[in-house]
Each structure stands twice: as C-alpha cells, then as structure tokens.
Amino acid sequence: MQKTDSLKYLRILPIPLLIGVWEILARAGFLNRALFPSPSDVVLAFGKMTLSGELFFDIGATLLRVFFGFVFGSMLGILIGVLTARIKILDILFGQIIQILRPIPPIALVPLAVVWLGLGEFSKITIITWGVFFPVWVNTYIGVAGVDHSVIWAAQSLGANRRRVLFRVVLPASFRHVIAGMRVAIAIAFICVVVAEMLGASRGLGFRINTSYLVFRVDKMMVDLIMLGLLGAITDWLFIQSINKFMPWYILNSNH
Numbered sequence: 443m444q445k446t447d448s449l450k451y452l453r454i455l456p457i458p459l460l461i462g463v464w465e466i467l468a469r470a471g472f473l474n475r476a477l478f479p480s481p482s483d484v485v486l487a488f489g490k491m492t493l494s495g496e497l498f499f500d501i502g503a504t505l506l507r508v509f510f511g512f513v514f515g516s517m518l519g520i521l522i523g524v525l526t527a528r529i530k531i532l533d534i535l536f537g538q539i540i541q542i543l544r545p546i547p548p549i550a551l552v553p554l555a556v557v558w559l560g561l562g563e564f565s566k567i568t569i570i571t572w573g574v575f576f577p578v579w580v581n582t583y584i585g586v587a588g589v590d591h592s593v594i595w596a597a598q599s600l601g602a603n604r605r606r607v608l609f610r611v612v613l614p615a616s617f618r619h620v621i622a623g624m625r626v627a628i629a630i631a632f633i634c635v636v637v638a639e640m641l642g643a644s645r646g647l648g649f650r651i652n653t654s655y656l657v658f659r660v661d662k663m664m665v666d667l668i669m670l671g672l673l674g675a676i677t678d679w680l681f682i683q684s685i686n687k688f689m690p691w692y693i694l695n696s697n698h
Contacts, residue, residue, distance in 0.1 A: 461481050464478075464480065464481055465480050465482060468480035468481075468483075476658070476660065478660070479660055479661040479664065483661045484665055487659070487661035487662050487664075487665050488665045491665060497665070499645055500645055500647050500649070500650050500666070501647065501669060501673065503639075503643075503645040504635055504639065504646045504647045504648070504670075504673070507563065507567055507570060507638070507646070508570060508631045508632060508635050508677070510567045510570075511567045511568075511569070511570025511571045511573075511574055511631055511635070512628065512631045514567065514574075515572070515573070515627060516624055516627060518571070518575050518578075519574065519576070519577070519579040519582060519623065519627070520578060520579075520582050520620060522540070522575075523579045523580075523581070523582025523583040523585075523620075524582060524586050524608070524612075524613070526579075527582070527583045527585075527586035527587040528586060528608070540579065543576075544580075548570075548572050548573040548630075548634045548637060548638075551572060552637055552641050552642075553641075555568055555638075556642050561642040561643075565638070565642065566639065566642070569634050569637065569638040570631050570634040570635055572634070573627075573630045573631060573634035574627040574630060574631050574634075577624075577626040577627045577630060578620070578623040579623075581623025581624075582619065582620050582623060584616075584619050585615070585616025585619025585620055586612055588616070588619075589611070589612050589615045589616055590615075593611055594607055594611055597610070597611045617689075621685060625678060628674065628678050628681060629674055629678075632670055632677075635647075635648060636648035636651070639652075647666045647670055648666075650662065650666050651663050651666045651667065654666065
C-alpha cells in the first residue's frame with residue numbers, strides 16, 4: 443500500500459519540479475520572458491483573463507463545439523462501422539471510399555468548409571465530426587469484423603435472430619474497440635476545434651490563441667494551451683468514469 447502511494451506522489455513530482463526550474467531560469471534571465479514567460483507571468487495572465495470573463499466564454503464555446511462534433515462523429519462512426527463490417531456489399535461499395543478519404547487531414551478541409559458552409563457553427567462542427575468519425579469507424583469496424591464466428595453461430599443455433607445477434611453478441615464483443623476509438627477521437631476533436639476556430643471564429647480557445655499570437659502575447663497563448671490540455675484530460679477522465687459507472691463490466695484505466 444505504501445509503495446503504491448509513493449508511486450502516485452512520484453508521478454506528480456515532475457510537474458512542480460518543471461515549473462520551479464522554469465520560473466528560476468526565467469527570473470535569472472536565461473530565458474527571454476517575452477518569448478518564454480515565467481509560470482508567474484502565465485498565472486497573472488490567467489487571472490486577468492478570468493476576471494475579464496473572456497476565458498469562460500472561450501471555454502464554453504470550445505466545449506460546445508467539441509461536444510456536438512464528438513457526438514455526431516461517434517454516432518456516424520459506430521453506425522457505418524457496424525454496417526460496413528456486417529454487410530459485405532456495403533463494405534465493397536463504401537469501404538474503399540472511406541479509406542481514401544481517411545488520410546485527408548481536417549485542416550485541409552477548413553477552407554472548403556468555409557466556402558461551402560460559411561463561418562457559422564455548422565462548418566466548425568462539421569470539421570470536428572470529420573476528424574472524430576474515422577478513428578471511431580476504424581475501431582468499430584475492426585471490433586465487429588473480429589467477433590468470433592463460432593460465438594455468432596452458437597447464438598443463432600439457440601434461436602437468436604439477426605437483431606438479437608447484433609445487440610446481444612456482436613456489439614458487446616466489439617465494445618472495447620469502439621471505446622478505444624472514441625477515446626482517440628476525444629483528442630482529435632480538440633485538435634480539430636482549434637484548427638476550425640483559428641480560421642473563422644469570434645470566440646473560443648483556438649481563436650484566442652490566434653489573436654494572442656498576432657499581438658505577441660505569449661503568456662495568453664500559454665494559458666489557452668494549458669486550458670486545452672486540461673479540458674482534454676478532464677473530458678477523457680469523465681468519459682472513462684461514465685463507462686465504468688454505467689458499464690462496470692468494462693473497467694477502464696484513466697492512466698492509459
């Protein structure tokens with residue numbers, strides 16, 4: 443027990459150590475504080491952004507876009523992943539098309555999304571949905587296609603129809619792959635939202651990073667970057683806790 447506790451403290455130790463070394467180097471003049479502001483400068487910028495309210499508005503706008511893009515992308519990825527894995531003709535017709543589209547990075551589609559869909563929320567959510575869809579689809583496809591056929595045949599021999607086989611055998615057996623894809627998609631959703639906000643938004647963490655860059659406010663940029671990291675980590679942790687609570691037979695570890 444004591445060994446486990448000491449390992450937990452050891453895992454946290456590098457963070458304050460890094461912050462301390464960073465502060466000392468900045469204050470001693472080894473770092474240009476205009477380019478590499480000290481942690482205290484970043485904390486001061488965080489306080490000002492919090493008091494002005496801009497940070498909360500940016501966080502709210504970013505999280506809302508991530509939520510809708512993640513939900514839509516995950517739903518499409520799971521649905522099309524199951525269909526292409528279970529129905530051979532759909533895999534033949536659409537599988538190769540999806541594979542061709544998959545390497546196209548979301549950032550390359552931003553100008554096209556702006557031209558076709560405008561600068562509103564729909565274009566940003568579409569970019570996030572695009573980024574989220576592919577990892578969820580790939581993992582769902584692998585999970586569903588990899589279900590042991592003997593298990594399916596056993597269920598069918600006991601009288602299970604196609605619907606029961608799908609919902610009682612195939613989906614539960616492939617669930618770990620689906621969850622893995624969704625966890626990867628959480629990080630991708632935050633990457634996509636930053637890209638979308640940088641090129642066409644009036645609010646959001648990505649927008650604030652871009653405007654801070656234009657006025658050379660590196661301290662504000664660091665605040666927004668740290669918030670993105672924290673929000674991504676918290677979102678992933680909440681996702682894991684939700685899975686562990688509502689589906690306790692799938693125990694996920696927040697450290698992996």
